[in-house]
Amino acid sequence: MSKNGLCVIVTGSASGLGAATAAILAKEGARIVINYASSKKEAEQTADLCRTAGGEVVVAQGDVSKDEDCKRIVAAAAPWGRLDALINNAGTTKHMVHSNLDGLSAEDFQRIYSVNTIGPFQMVRAARSLLEAGARASGQASSVVNISSVAGISGIGSSVAYAASKGALNSITLSLARALAPLIRVNAVCPGYIDTPWFEKGRGVEGAKQVRDMVKAKVPLNLASTADDIAALVCFLAGPQSRNMTGEIMRIDAGLHLVT
Numbered sequence: 001m002s003k004n005g006l007c008v009i010v011t012g013s014a015s016g017l018g019a020a021t022a023a024i025l026a027k028e029g030a031r032i033v034i035n036y037a038s039s040k041k042e043a044e045q046t047a048d049l050c051r052t053a054g055g056e057v058v059v060a061q062g063d064v065s066k067d068e069d070c071k072r073i074v075a076a077a078a079p080w081g082r083l084d085a086l087i088n089n090a091g092t093t094k095h096m097v098h099s100n101l102d103g104l105s106a107e108d109f110q111r112i113y114s115v116n117t118i119g120p121f122q123m124v125r126a127a128r129s130l131l132e133a134g135a136r137a138s139g140q141a142s143s144v145v146n147i148s149s150v151a152g153i154s155g156i157g158s159s160v161a162y163a164a165s166k167g168a169l170n171s172i173t174l175s176l177a178r179a180l181a182p183l184i185r186v187n188a189v190c191p192g193y194i195d196t197p198w199f200e201k202g203r204g205v206e207g208a209k210q211v212r213d214m215v216k217a218k219v220p221l222n223l224a225s226t227a228d229d230i231a232a233l234v235c236f237l238a239g240p241q242s243r244n245m246t247g248e249i250m251r252i253d254a255g256l257h258l259v260t
Contacts, residue, residue: 019042020227025050037064143238177246225252
């Protein structure tokens, strides 16, 4: 089904999975709020790509850990009078061997939780009225898609704090799916490894290559998922094709969960 005319916010969409998701939506005719916290140049580049693909785009700066910023991001969509989907993609981490307990401070936990867990909740709260307006206008529930991680299911990933924050996000997904029905659906996508600049920023070029090669050798499908691979599922959940789905925690990890 076409997403022509859908009004969507994608947080953390300057690059990586968020940018790939926005690009697919734009090609299908959606109107999109591109959000970034600090990478304005990348956000503008993503916005240009989306406009070239035919999407109507607004760029909004904001850190989702701050409630006032969440309200400002949502306000960028207010002229449309509705939202059909909110994709909570913004995230952060600290790359740390799990056994290094002294490497994580309380401040690390607070920062990671504030973006990965509290941020999506605040975005939903800020966007609720527009999402409900979208549901009333279309006659079917609007969609929230939380970008979680297999780390939140299996306790793996870049750090203990990251895994914990994504586990909490999965719980929030279930709670909100109950609380916001029937006008708003809430689902979560749990990727495994995604071949994006995320790992280069945390581990450097060589470290990122080592992770990529290790994942390809380990997972049953012997591949490193791309941002486009994951974005396809995100867009499915955002659109009307998945109108009878809510409260789902969906893994998409090339079979990583089968070997961890």
